[in-house]
Amino acid sequence: MAKDLPEWAIKGELILNCNCTVFCPCVISLGDHPPTEGYCMGWAGIRIDKGNYDGEDLSGLNVGLLLEIPGKMGRGNWKAAAYIDERASDKAYEGLLKVFTGQARGTTGLFKVLVSEFLGAERAPVQFETEGKTRRLTVGKAIRGEISPVPGHGGKDMVITNTEYWMGPDITVAKADKARVRAFGRVWDFDGRSAEICQIDWHGPN
Template sequence: MATTWSIKGDYMEACSCDLLCPCITSNMTAPATHDFCKAAMAFNIQSGDFGATSMSGVRFALFIESKAIMADGDIIAGVIVDSSATHEQIEAIGSIVSAAGGGPLAMLDPLIGNFKGIERQPIEFHKDGKTVSVKIEGILDQEVVGIDSAVEEGQCIAIDNTAHPVNKRLNLATATKNFMNAFGIKWNDDSQQTNGHFAPFDWSGEAN
């Protein structure tokens, strides 16, 4: 019997590509800045349920490493869920990030060649206006700052109608901190030139 679920909250992302990541404007068919793309997407669920399980307050991060052209597949991936999550919440996240969850992230499943599993660690997630950050001690330390719009006061420049699984509309941002070290995916760049995004997310699906 399928489990109906829905979650909403805030997301941020930084990757190893220079701003703007070629994946976004090419539907994952243009080469990355390097011979790879290493990225972490962090999520702070503000409300939602997975069947009878409340998902409010759950935080998690999805790490990926792809070849230069992401659409070629064989992606390495892994997930870290905040240590405060219950067993039921962790199982729900495992479903939501997979094809079985029937949600937006299911589009990535055919491209993943090596899923490294799910781990638990304390996760800090903060959003203050156009600045969003995530930290997992010794594992992930990222901060992105949105690029101000010149025509909409208080808003960031955004790109719309993308094929991104989190939200088709993404705020453009610069990664002011960009450190990753999880599942064999390692990156450390303080140049403040690498790509970042943030956006709200509002997902739903039926998990098998």
């Protein structure tokens, strides 16, 4: 039961890029609308500004994810892989792995239900950098991504607010300036495709 699982919390920022040609419809439809290409291939980066798992500090660590979804998000049958910051302690590594496979329940518990094939997890140099409004994720030679917000009226960021999206209620609309994935047999190039920026405040097991 959830009450027997360790408590965990993560605050920070998530960036995501997928193969949708325009902004990902999953945010607004909550997965009820299929991706623009009928299937989803994407990567995500998580910067943990403040976090802990069962008393172990996670602050300052980064995580990279690989996601593959064959249709509507809510139908499951996802494939996923995780890259955990090589600076993580053994306990932090195990904790983050449980968080991002859904075993830790809470906000990311849906991974346990929706992911049918976990491709694997690796320790890796995961760099999450911000320069102005541009975010960059570099995971060794596996993921090299750079995204920037799509400017709205007056040059301000275009933000979809007050959503029920699992990642967080406010999603900044972005686009990939560069996006290369070379991992687990996948060779993806998503320059110019849909991207998202989200401030996260996740916790578990409840």
